[in-house]
Amino acid sequence: MSGAALIEAREVSCTFTVSGGFMKEKRRLQAVSRVSLRIEPGEVMALVGESGCGKTTLAKMMMGLIAPSEGTIEIGGRPLASLPRMEIARSVQPIFQDPYSSLNPRRSVGSIVTQPLRVQKDPDPETWRRRAEEMMEFVGLPQRLFNHYPGQLSGGQRQRVAIARALVNRPRMVICDEPTSALDVSVQSQILNLMQDLRSELGLTYLLISHNLAAVEHMASRVAVMYLGRIVEEAKTGRLFDSPCHPYSEALLGSVLTPDPTLGIPDTQLGTSYPNPLDVPPGCSFHPRCAKAMPGCSVRAPRRVPAPGGGAVACHLHDEGAALDTVS
Amino acid sequence: MEKAAPMVSLPAPEPSPAALLRRRIFGHAGLLIGSAVLIAIILTALLAPWIAPHDPYDQVLDRKLIPPVWSDGGKATWVHPLGTDHFGRDYLSRLIWGARISLVIGFSAMLISGVIGTVLGVLAGFFGGRVDMVANFLITTRLSMPVVLVAIAVVSLVGSSLTVVIWVLGLLIWDRFAVVMRSATMQVRNLDFVAAAQALGCSKSRIVFSEILPNIANHLIVVATVEMAHAILLEAALSFLGLGVQPPEPSWGLMISEAKGLMFFDGWLIAIPGTALFALVLSINLLGDGVRDVTAPGGV
Amino acid sequence: MAAAPILEVESLNVAIPVPAGTLHPVQEVGFRVTRGHTLAIVGESGCGKSLTSLALMNLLPPRAARTAGRLALDGQDLLGLSEREMADIRGNRMSMIFQEPMTSLNPAYTVGDQLVEAERRHRRTSVTAARDRAVWLLEKVGMTGAGERLRQYPHQLSGGLRQRVMIAMALMCDPDLIIADEPTTALDVTIQAQILHLLADLQREFETGLILITHDLGVVARLCDRVAVMYAGQIVEEGTARQIFRTPAHPYTRGLLDCIPIPGKTRRGAHLGTIPGIVPSLVGSMPGCHFADRCPHASGACRSGPIAFRDGAGPGHRYRCVLSLPSGPARPDPAP
Numbered sequence: 001m002s003g004a005a006l007i008e009a010r011e012v013s014c015t016f017t018v019s020g021g022f023m024k025e026k027r028r029l030q031a032v033s034r035v036s037l038r039i040e041p042g043e044v045m046a047l048v049g050e051s052g053c054g055k056t057t058l059a060k061m062m063m064g065l066i067a068p069s070e071g072t073i074e075i076g077g078r079p080l081a082s083l084p085r086m087e088i089a090r091s092v093q094p095i096f097q098d099p100y101s102s103l104n105p106r107r108s109v110g111s112i113v114t115q116p117l118r119v120q121k122d123p124d125p126e127t128w129r130r131r132a133e134e135m136m137e138f139v140g141l142p143q144r145l146f147n148h149y150p151g152q153l154s155g156g157q158r159q160r161v162a163i164a165r166a167l168v169n170r171p172r173m174v175i176c177d178e179p180t181s182a183l184d185v186s187v188q189s190q191i192l193n194l195m196q197d198l199r200s201e202l203g204l205t206y207l208l209i210s211h212n213l214a215a216v217e218h219m220a221s222r223v224a225v226m227y228l229g230r231i232v233e234e235a236k237t238g239r240l241f242d243s244p245c246h247p248y249s250e251a252l253l254g255s256v257l258t259p260d261p262t263l264g265i266p267d268t269q270l271g272t273s274y275p276n277p278l279d280v281p282p283g284c285s286f287h288p289r290c291a292k293a294m295p296g297c298s299v300r301a302p303r304r305v306p307a308p309g310g311g312a313v314a315c316h317l318h319d320e321g322a323a324l325d326t327v328s
Numbered sequence: 329m330e331k332a333a334p335m336v337s338l339p340a341p342e343p344s345p346a347a348l349l350r351r352r353i354f355g356h357a358g359l360l361i362g363s364a365v366l367i368a369i370i371l372t373a374l375l376a377p378w379i380a381p382h383d384p385y386d387q388v389l390d391r392k393l394i395p396p397v398w399s400d401g402g403k404a405t406w407v408h409p410l411g412t413d414h415f416g417r418d419y420l421s422r423l424i425w426g427a428r429i430s431l432v433i434g435f436s437a438m439l440i441s442g443v444i445g446t447v448l449g450v451l452a453g454f455f456g457g458r459v460d461m462v463a464n465f466l467i468t469t470r471l472s473m474p475v476v477l478v479a480i481a482v483v484s485l486v487g488s489s490l491t492v493v494i495w496v497l498g499l500l501i502w503d504r505f506a507v508v509m510r511s512a513t514m515q516v517r518n519l520d521f522v523a524a525a526q527a528l529g530c531s532k533s534r535i536v537f538s539e540i541l542p543n544i545a546n547h548l549i550v551v552a553t554v555e556m557a558h559a560i561l562l563e564a565a566l567s568f569l570g571l572g573v574q575p576p577e578p579s580w581g582l583m584i585s586e587a588k589g590l591m592f593f594d595g596w597l598i599a600i601p602g603t604a605l606f607a608l609v610l611s612i613n614l615l616g617d618g619v620r621d622v623t624a625p626g627g628v
Numbered sequence: 629m630a631a632a633p634i635l636e637v638e639s640l641n642v643a644i645p646v647p648a649g650t651l652h653p654v655q656e657v658g659f660r661v662t663r664g665h666t667l668a669i670v671g672e673s674g675c676g677k678s679l680t681s682l683a684l685m686n687l688l689p690p691r692a693a694r695t696a697g698r699l700a701l702d703g704q705d706l707l708g709l710s711e712r713e714m715a716d717i718r719g720n721r722m723s724m725i726f727q728e729p730m731t732s733l734n735p736a737y738t739v740g741d742q743l744v745e746a747e748r749r750h751r752r753t754s755v756t757a758a759r760d761r762a763v764w765l766l767e768k769v770g771m772t773g774a775g776e777r778l779r780q781y782p783h784q785l786s787g788g789l790r791q792r793v794m795i796a797m798a799l800m801c802d803p804d805l806i807i808a809d810e811p812t813t814a815l816d817v818t819i820q821a822q823i824l825h826l827l828a829d830l831q832r833e834f835e836t837g838l839i840l841i842t843h844d845l846g847v848v849a850r851l852c853d854r855v856a857v858m859y860a861g862q863i864v865e866e867g868t869a870r871q872i873f874r875t876p877a878h879p880y881t882r883g884l885l886d887c888i889p890i891p892g893k894t895r896r897g898a899h900l901g902t903i904p905g906i907v908p909s910l911v912g913s914m915p916g917c918h919f920a921d922r923c924p925h926a927s928g929a930c931r932s933g934p935i936a937f938r939d940g941a942g943p944g945h946r947y948r949c950v951l952s953l954p955s956g957p958a959r960p961d962p963a964p
Contacts, residue, residue: 050816063527089529102520106542119528149345154906155673165524184672185843189887189900196897211817214846218889218896241891255821257846258890261869265825265850268818 004077005038006173006205007062007092012036012071014057018278027278031057033229034071036304039205041172046208046220046237048252052277054229055209059175062207064088086120093166097178099158103150109136109161110146116169135164139194156187160194167198173205181212188212192219213256217241222311225249228277228285231304235311245313247290284316292317352622359618365611373427382408382418384425384578392416396596410600413583414590419597422578423604429579430560430608433494437559438552440498445505446548452506453513454536463506470503475562476569483571493572497559508551512544546623553616557609564605580605632703633660634804634837635684639697642676642683649911653679655861658697659854661805661837666828668840668848668869671858672884674907677841680858681807684839685724686714702804720750723798727810730790733782739766739793740778746800758800765796769826788819795826799834806831809841824851845888849873854944857881860918861910867945877940877947879923917949925951 014032032054039045047055060066062073064080073080075091093116096102103112113132122128133143139160150158159179166174179195180188192215198204210216216223217237224234225248233246244250255268269291275281281288287297297316307313353359372379396411396419397404404411410419452463479496486492516522517540525539564581566572568588573579575586580601587597642654654676661667669677683694686706699706701721706714718724726732734742743762744755753761759778766774769792782790791811798806808827812820828851831838840852848855848869855872857865857880865878876882886901894900905922908914916931917923923930929950937946940953 050818060523065523065526085531086529089527092527094524094527096520096524098520102524104521104525104539104543115525116528119525119530119534151345162524165528185845185884186672186887186903189889190902192889193899193902196899213817214889214891217891218894218900237896251818255817256891257817257821257824257844257850259845259849259873259885259888261849261873263850265828266821267825268821270818270822 005074006041006043006076007039007207008074009035009037009058009062009068010072010074012058012061012068012073014054014061014066015069029278030229030280031277032061032068035226035229035231037224037231037234039173039207041205042203043222044199044206044208044220046210046216046223047226048210048213048216048223049226050252051211053226055226056177058226059094059177059207059209063092063094063175089116089171090120090169091171092173092175093169093171095159095162095166095174095176095179098182099155099162100150100182102162103158105150107149108146109141109148109150109153112150112161113164113168116165120169132164132168135168136160139164139167139198140190154187155183156190159183159187159191163191163194163198167202167204170202171204173207175207175209177209178211179208180215181210188215195219213253214258225252228275228280230285230314232286232315233307233311233313235307235309235313239307239309239311243309245307245309245311245318246286246315247292247317248286251289251291284314349622353618356618356622358614359622362611362614362616362618365607366615369427369608369611370431372424373431376424376428380418380421380424382421384417384421385576386417388412388416390416393590393594395594396600399596411596413586413597419600422583423580423601426578426580426583426601427604427608429490429573429577430563430605433490433497433563433573434556434560434612436494437497437501437563438556440495441500441502441555441559442505442548442552444499445502445551446509448502449506449509450513450536450540450544453510454517454532454540456514460510463510467503467506470500473500475500476565479562479566480569480571483566488571488574490573490577493563493566497562501555501558501562504555505548505551508547509544512547513540516540516543546619549623550616550620553612553619557612557616560605560609560612632663634663634702635661635839636698636700637684637696638699639695640680640683640699641695642679642688642692643695644689644692646911652910652913653861654683655910657858657861657863659856659863659866661839663804663837664832664835665854666831666838666840666852668842668852668855669858670842670845670848670855672843672907674860675858676861676910677858678809681724681809681839681841684807685718685722686711687718716750719746719803720801721803722805722807723801723803725791725794725798725806725808725811727813730782730787732794733790735782737781738778739780739782739785743778743793743797743800746797750801761800762796765799766793768799768830769793769796770822771796787815788823791815791819791823792826795823795830799830799836802834803836805837805839807839807841810843811840812847813842813844820847827851845873845885857884860907862918862948864919864949865940865947867940867942867947871941871945875941875945875953877938877945877953878919878949879925879951880919881947883922 011034012032013030013034016029016031018027018029035058047058049055057066061068075083075088080088110132113136114128117128117131133146136143141157141160141164145153150161153161180191183191199206208216208220220237222235223237223240224231225246227248233240233244233249240249241253244253251268251270254266270289275288283298283300284302287293290297294316302314302316303319304312304314305319307318391412392414394403394405394408394411397406397409408418408420410423413419448463448466452460478500482496483492522535522539525535563572567579567581568585570585573582575582583601584598590597638658640654640657644651644653657680659667669680671677679688682688688694696707701717740759740762744758747753747758747761762778763774766777771777771789771792785793811827812823815823824847827838842848852869855867855869856863857872857878859880865872865876865881872881876885883901883903887903889900903922908918908921915933917935920926920930935948935950937948939945940947
């Protein structure tokens with residue numbers, strides 16, 4: 001562990017109470033359980049996993065929108081819970097998936113992009129418009145759109161507005177929750193290129209949440225794979241995509257459909273369904289779907305151990321102390 | 329089929345929301361007719377002292393029950409275009425002054441109930457959980473009370489006057505506001521732009537006032553028109569039962585009530601205020617429907 | 629191998645009146661689907677791919693007008709059929725699978741009721757026989773405990789299972805053709821792979837024709853025999869999957885393929901290709917190439933009149949462009 005991480009989650013958990021229905025007992029849904037994640041300045045950290053695995057909940061905790069039930073999150077070495085709302089907003093900003101719902105339809109583009117300055121009570125109101133226009137130009141939006149409304153813009157333009165809004169206060173970190181999955185293919189590449197340019201020019205750090213694994217491989221420097229609220233593997237992008245250690249990472253990466261007509265549809269070897277998060281399997285929560293499951297997997301939860309080739313993995317296959325009788 | 333939707337939105341730049349709204353308004357016949365009739369009634373009410381030909385309270389007993397000009401009886405005269413009632417009061421003047429009562433009661437009761445219902449509904453929808461439970465309890469309680477019976481009870485306790493009628497109605501008809509505002513708020517609350525505002529550090533009140541309210545205002549306007557029409561009809565009903573506006577005030581409901589004994593001989597005594605009431609309520613409802621149509625999603 | 633096409637479409641057009649004029653979301657679309665084969669119609673939102681599929685089923689919105697030179701299912705002309713006759717073909721000889729299985733299954737009925745109803749709407753079979761077929765099909769689509777599943781309601785199933793039910797329902801009447809409109813877009817990648825696997829297997833086993841409407845080039849490359857690329861209401865290129873992905877000829881197809889990062893080929897962190905500009909408005913008539921305004925090779929010839937198809941790299945490959953075939957494969961094979 002070196003220097004100060006830009007943002008660090010330590011053993012954070014998030015539990016929701018779900019009503020079981022009329023006159024039924026309330027149930028606890030553990031959306032995130034004991035996750036530790038450290039993001040260094042300048043990194044692009046990607047969080048991948050199936051829907052319902054807790055990636056969005058983790059991201060919301062990192063923005064201070066949801067308080068963790070356990071554990072702490074620190075921004076620049078200071079606990080997030082003790083920071084004023086405005087200060088968190090200045091350091092971390094989100095970009096959402098759906099640019100149709102992330103912009104208030106009743107506000108003009110100019111009003112949306114200057115909103116962060118207004119909310120932060122920026123001391124120079126006379127510079128707001130100029131700064132917003134500069135930021136719009138920076139993200140590739142013509143200034144004539146300043147007085148337009150979101151309804152008049154295309155999906156790609158809307159996503160650029162959302163990016164301009166996130167960046168106008170110059171945050172250090174941007175949390176991108178599926179930033180391109182609602183966009184057309186030709187627009188996706190424009191937004192990904194823009195995100196790359198902004199990162200190098202503004203020195204941003206990204207937390208990229210995506211199920212588009214091709215985009216993740218293209219953008220990210222490190223990847224964390226989440227399954228049922230836990231990080232099961234974390235490694236540098238190259239290592240993870242070349243030789244995934246956890247059987248789940250392997251299955252997930254194996255199901256990516258690259259546009260290669262000589263290959264058929266991969267067989268993921270995963271059981272049919274994602275388990276109900278209200279009823280997490282005991283031991284390693286992945287064992288019912290795991291092709292390499294061993295008898296001990298349903299009893300003992302795996303520890304997080306250093307993975308061969310770098311990074312960390314939580315799997316009995318790689319924990320020498322726990323399982324020496326592995327069948328390969 | 330919903331599949332067609334993205335097609336239409338694609339062809340490049342759409343007109344500005346203001347232009348689009350203008351085009352929709354002027355293409356909506358119901359909205360235009362409703363607003364025209366309502367504006368005419370409001371102007372009549374405002375200008376009552378100048379345009380009413382007679383004093384609405386002035387009783388001239390030897391000129392009572394003159395029929396309106398279009399009837400063929402020999403008594404009809406242009407001095408009293410709509411005739412006179414059984415006390416010899418000019419019916420047109422009473423009708424014109426009566427518009428004031430209907431509008432004042434409708435508007436004030438709508439305002440009171442609108443404030444109560446909106447506050448309750450928005451709070452319930454925004455905070456959810458316990459707040460929502462309490463709000464739901466209040467709404468259910470209110471819905472289980474019969475409006476007319478409660479109004480009768482209150483009026484018989486505290487006596488009847490214009491103010492009492494306004495407050496009774498205002499305190500009784502906020503349920504629709506609360507229900508509609510609650511579900512509208514819940515919908516908007518879960519949209520990403522609200523999360524974006526939270527992430528920008530906006531306070532809760534700022535989110536409610538600048539992010540949520542502008543996006544549910546169209547629902548609010550629609551419910552407001554419905555409730556205004558509702559209040560006007562309830563006032564007429566209460567006055568008809570003798571529990572609303574008291575004589576000799578010229579309320580349309582009261583005019584119908586006063587004429588009910590003569591229903592079979594001089595039907596126009598009921599038909600005229602009835603038609604006025606019908607026109608007012610219809611125009612308000614047309615306006616509300618029109619507002620709903622022109623501000624429907626896709627509009628702005 | 630029976631080469632007779634199960635579906636023939638020629639010059640299919642759709643016109644929708646809008647306040648500004650007439651929208652032409654589908655223009656002169658033509659293709660053939662063979663029994664046991666898969667045709668992908670691929671394109672970005674607004675290219676007309678979904679409306680094409682609705683036009684085939686005669687399920688267009690009421691205002692939309694459909695015209696076609698020929699539209700035949702297994703040799704039978706569909707153009708002259710009454711709504712009643714068409715209703716008997718839909719769900720029977722042609723069935724459809726939609727993107728969001730939750731909204732296309734009726735939440736008020738059990739899975740079993742809906743499957744049985746899907747067959748008994750078109751066939752005079754007994755409830756028991758239909759139920760047996762439903763159980764058999766649910767097992768075919770990989771659902772465990774099929775007998776139990778019949779009694780479940782759609783909300784009790786996960787997204788992947790619901791999509792399996794939709795596939796089983798589409799197969800209830802043993803159709804000649806299945807149209808799947810973005811069948812896996814709402815699903816996770818792991819489930820997507822399973823569902824596609826299943827579709828491919830069943831389609832081969834039942835020898836149905838399959839039209840897959842999608843925007844996902846990966847799905848297209850892996851699953852489909854033939855590919856039709858649509859842009860702004862027209863098919864701009866058509867060929868086998870190998871022809872389209874190895875020797876794409878139309879500038880739009882090539883641009884689209886450059887937009888997606890391909891592991892092992894695209895340098896990590898490098899700029900991806902982009903297609904500048906926006907899709908043109910399809911209101912009114914547009915004489916020349918629809919892609920001309922965004923095309924790096926556009927010239928005067930592109931805008932002067934309708935663009936005819938040219939022959940591409942091999943048999944059955946054609947593209948709508950004035951340029952001759954680009955030399956050399958645009959996308960070399962991946963290094964071994």
